[in-house]
Amino acid sequence: GAVVSQHPSWVICKSGTSVKIECRSLDFQATTMFWYRQFPKQSLMLMATSNEGSKATYEQGVEKDKFLINHASLTLSTLTVTSAHPEDSSFYICSASRAFYEQYFGPGTRLTVT
């Protein structure tokens, strides 16, 4: 149990376009989902915390208008990178939580903006 999927696993888009990444908890209901970003050979940096039915809480320095997060149901959260630029190229990972301490991570999405 506790499987989290992400779609797509990789995406290439042109500068100026928007990209949506989906995060799904497949076999449990996730009250909270987290979105992380990882640059090559660096740590996972938390971008935002998303609770079902409410607005996401963004970490300091993360542009909420650029990284739109929607958590419409207990099994789905989406991250939309709006007006993507090459510097947004990164590995985006979501995690889903069903209990106080447990976080289950998705496989990640590689975004390349050309």
Added chain:
Amino acid sequence: DQQVKQNSPSLSVQEGRISILNCDYTNSMFDYFLWYKKYPAEGPTFLISISSIKDKNEDGRFTVFLNKSAKHLSLHIVPSQPGDSAVYFCAASDRRGSQGAQKLVFGQGTRLTINP
């Protein structure tokens, strides 16, 4: 401000020997610590955790030690196996006074290579 630090970017260990991965933290409010294993292009998978009320937690080949006074934790893997080759991240959270799932602060990771 890096609150969780893994100062060794890489570690190479002979198969069958002990692997010791280290992690330091600066925030004294952290009271729960976790270790994750990550393969390239995959999400992290949970390995083992420890609460600040303990100084040791063991699960099979994996043991985590916590030294609160030194703000230091370590992950011991014994015996090391080739399948253990991956990047290992330590993470910390502050659970006190909060409800629901907690934010994790990750270290930079240590790439462990187990040599046959």
